[in-house]
Amino acid sequence: MKKPVRFAIDNGYYDHKVAYWEGDQVRTFKYPVVIGSEQEALNSMDGRLVGMYESGGGRYVVDPSISNKISLRIEEYGSSVxxxxxxxxxxxxxxIKSDQEVYLTTALPVRDYYKPNGTKNHALINPQKENMLEPVYVVKSLDGDVEPELVARVxxxxxxxxxxxxxVDFLVQDTSGNARQMRAPIAVFDFGGKTFDIVTVMPGMVIRQSSSGTLHRGTYDIRETFKPMLADYLTEQGVRMKTAPDWMVTEAFETGAVQVVDNDAPGGMRSIPVRELINEAARPTVNECKRFAQQTLPNMAEYEAILLAGGGGLLCEPLFEDWKQEFNLIVRDEFANARGMLKIDLVL
Structure with missing residues (x-):
C-alpha cells in the first residue's frame, strides 16, 4: 500500500505553483492558468489527446496554446470545476498515478480566507475544500476505446x-520543523495576478487586520499595458507585428527578452531585450501598490521583515530596489506561498 503524499498548490489566477516533498527536499514547478472547452482538443503526432480532463460531466483542455480561454476572473473561482x-x-x-492517495492543500487570498472582522470565511473555504475532493479524469481518447483514467485519489x-x-516559508528554513522566533510583526506584500494583498502577521501567528488589505491591481494589469507597447517597440525594431501574441508577452516576462525570426541573425533568431520596456509598463501599477502599502503600513520601521512574494514581485523587483534599501524589503520567489503551505505540517 502506497503512503499518502502531500501536495501544496498555490492555485491563483495567473500561474499555479506546486510544491511537494521528494525525500527531504521541496520540489517546485509552475504552469500557466489557461483552460478551454472540449472544442480546444489537442493531440500528439501519434493521435493521443493532450491535456484533456473530465470532471462533473464536462470535458476541458489545459494548455497555454488555447485560443478561446475560459475566463476565470469570477468570485466562485475556488469552487469551480x-x-x-x-x-x-x-x-x-x-x-501522480491513479492509485496514489494525495493529501492536498490549496490556497485562498487573505482577503477571501478571512472576513473583515478576522474570522475565517467558511462560505468560501469549505466549498473549495469539497471541490478538490471531486474526482478528475484524464481523457485519452474521444473514440471511447480507452476509458478515462483517474488523476489521483485526493x-x-x-x-x-x-x-x-x-x-511560514520564511520562518521555517529546513525540514527540522524548527521555526525562527518572531520578535516583531512580519508583513507580506503578495503581488499576484489580479491583486496586491498585504497581510500583517504578529508573533504567535496572529493576523492584524487593521494593517492588512487588498488593492485590485496585479500582473494582469501590467500585461494589458505592456502588450501594445511591445508591439510598437518591435515595429520600431523592424519586426512586422500588429499585435503581440500572449506567448510572446509571457516569454518577455520570464526572460526579459523576446526571440524573433531573423534570417540574417545567427541561428535564424534575434534576441531583443525588453527589460526596460517591462519596467516602463509596470511602473504605474507598482506606484499604486507602493502608495497603498504606505497607507496600510504607515510605520514600516516597526516590522521585523517585509516580504515581497508572488510572481509580480519577481517581475517588478527592479522597481522595488529603493524599498530594499529604505525598508529592508526582502524579495521572495514566487513559490513562497506553496512552500509554506507544505511546511505548515512541520510546525503543527
Whole structure:
C-alpha cells in the first residue's frame, strides 16, 4: 500500500505553483492558468489527446496554446470545476498515478480566507475544500476505446491563506520543523495576478487586520499595458507585428527578452531585450501598490521583515530596489506561498 503524499498548490489566477516533498527536499514547478472547452482538443503526432480532463460531466483542455480561454476572473473561482481541473493538471504533471492517495492543500487570498472582522470565511473555504475532493479524469481518447483514467485519489483537502503561508516559508528554513522566533510583526506584500494583498502577521501567528488589505491591481494589469507597447517597440525594431501574441508577452516576462525570426541573425533568431520596456509598463501599477502599502503600513520601521512574494514581485523587483534599501524589503520567489503551505505540517 502506497503512503499518502502531500501536495501544496498555490492555485491563483495567473500561474499555479506546486510544491511537494521528494525525500527531504521541496520540489517546485509552475504552469500557466489557461483552460478551454472540449472544442480546444489537442493531440500528439501519434493521435493521443493532450491535456484533456473530465470532471462533473464536462470535458476541458489545459494548455497555454488555447485560443478561446475560459475566463476565470469570477468570485466562485475556488469552487469551480475549472479550478479543480487546473489543480489536478498539476498533480498529473508531477507524475501522480491513479492509485496514489494525495493529501492536498490549496490556497485562498487573505482577503477571501478571512472576513473583515478576522474570522475565517467558511462560505468560501469549505466549498473549495469539497471541490478538490471531486474526482478528475484524464481523457485519452474521444473514440471511447480507452476509458478515462483517474488523476489521483485526493482523500484529504485543506485550504490555507496566502500571505500567511509565505510567512511560514520564511520562518521555517529546513525540514527540522524548527521555526525562527518572531520578535516583531512580519508583513507580506503578495503581488499576484489580479491583486496586491498585504497581510500583517504578529508573533504567535496572529493576523492584524487593521494593517492588512487588498488593492485590485496585479500582473494582469501590467500585461494589458505592456502588450501594445511591445508591439510598437518591435515595429520600431523592424519586426512586422500588429499585435503581440500572449506567448510572446509571457516569454518577455520570464526572460526579459523576446526571440524573433531573423534570417540574417545567427541561428535564424534575434534576441531583443525588453527589460526596460517591462519596467516602463509596470511602473504605474507598482506606484499604486507602493502608495497603498504606505497607507496600510504607515510605520514600516516597526516590522521585523517585509516580504515581497508572488510572481509580480519577481517581475517588478527592479522597481522595488529603493524599498530594499529604505525598508529592508526582502524579495521572495514566487513559490513562497506553496512552500509554506507544505511546511505548515512541520510546525503543527
Amino acid at each position: 475549472e479550478n479543480r481541473i487546473l489543480v489536478n493538471h498539476g498533480l498529473h504533471k508531477a507524475g 482523500t484529504d483537502s485543506r485550504v490555507m491563506s496566502e500571505g500567511v503561508a509565505a510567512v
